[in-house]
Amino acid sequence: MNTKLNVTTRYLLTDQLKTMGQSFLWLLAVFFGLPFIYRILTGFRFENYSIVSALNNLGLGIMFALFMFVFQSLTYDYFKLFIQNGISRTTYWLSRIYAIIIISFIGELLCALYSYGFSAPTRGMTTHQMLDQTAYMLYADWLGSNVWLNLLASMFFMWIFYIGCGLLGMAVGSLLALFNKHTQRILIMVIPILGVFALGMLISLTSPNTPKFMQSSGFENFLKFMIGYPLHGQALSGNFNPIMPIVSMIVGCGITGGLSLIFYKRLHLKN
Template sequence: MKTNKVTKFLFRRQVIGLAEMYLFLFAAFLILPFLFSAISGSLDDYSLSQQMQGSWVTAAFGVYMFAISTLSYENFKFLIQNGISRPTFFNAQIVVNGLLILIGNTFNLVYQYLVLMPLVHARNTNIFMSSYSGYIHNSILDFIANFIFSGLLLVVGALFGMVIGNFLTLFSKFVQRIILIATPVIGYITLMYTASRVILDRNFQMTWVANFAKFILGYRATGSYDPFPMIVAMVVIAVVMLLITRYLFSKKQLKRE
């Protein structure tokens, strides 16, 4: 019973936040350009279809899921202080994220197929459509594969956010800041070093990495990529990150203010 109440509480808060985000984005990308065009006298240059052509509508949901999954400490603190157990909160958060992903993924695909594709003639509306569409020579099965692939991307992104958020809460705010600053710097240095070695040193080609990446991505010399290796990889990654999240969550503590 408690799990249902916590689920409803979290779901209501996240849906309100999602609605506020979309209202802000629609105002920023649709209404403001229209007002600026009207004020400047260049209304003839304003194109609603051109404003809707970008991927900001669909990409925004993925960013939102990552953000709320990472920044869940305040909800955790509030509910734990009000007598909700850790397992109840964890289970409710997983259910809410799953429901939001189901709703958001459905909205994204409906928007892509009913708005972007027919109105602005966009074709490469997401990762699946760019690289994997056409591998399955059946429009219905292709749509189902697109739904599964896109949904798994959102699941992996949300779980990755949960891993980061729960990992950071194990440390003090000072250490959190150090980690947030140091990680991108170390990652950038590592990436640049590896890239320079690959480019300058012919003996450092890392062909096994390239071959493994091609296999996971479903690369084929001709035609669309095979989506199934990537789908399987995302399922495995999601399961591993869920287990990591569960472990980190068991170590999560309330911070002394």
């Protein structure tokens, strides 16, 4: 890694971990503070409130995935700082990729610690039972009965997933950064609406209520392939093939990363 790439990656890592940490603390304050205030306002009923159960309901993984998307979408402010300091667009992009990989790894470690080190014991669950409650539940038994092996695979799976969230954020953020604020607002409103419509349309194509000539099993089969649906035998939760979604996510990461590189190369200082 050359010096500039090293410095830029270190800066991004430090700044993003710091900002993410601060945002997380704010969320915790809101998460715990609001019910507390509500209880004070509605009659001081503290006895039903459990901090442990509130901590168990945090949804740390989803929160981290959202953080990854949102923080990696922040593009222009870093671009301004880096171009002022003689950092090229490609170095900025590459350092962002490194930062995403490292932050996702740290985030997944913390999420795993939270799930299996805190949440599972306080709920009286075994590691395997906890694994069955996570986003990896469809694949939790694929590597056999060794729970640690499956746990490791789930961590790898989630790591790739968080990287994907970050790269998607990068692509969206850098695309928006190419436009002025007015166009950005329009895009932010229009793209999700179009996305929901497109998704709805695709789902309707697989619905049995859709007229036959419009039905398509291709999309359904594609989705099944992507999530590792067993080709033969019973489709039992835990026995889906994680290779398919992992490969799908890696391909998705490649596409979003490539798109973001195209957008990063076109970044420019706005008036």
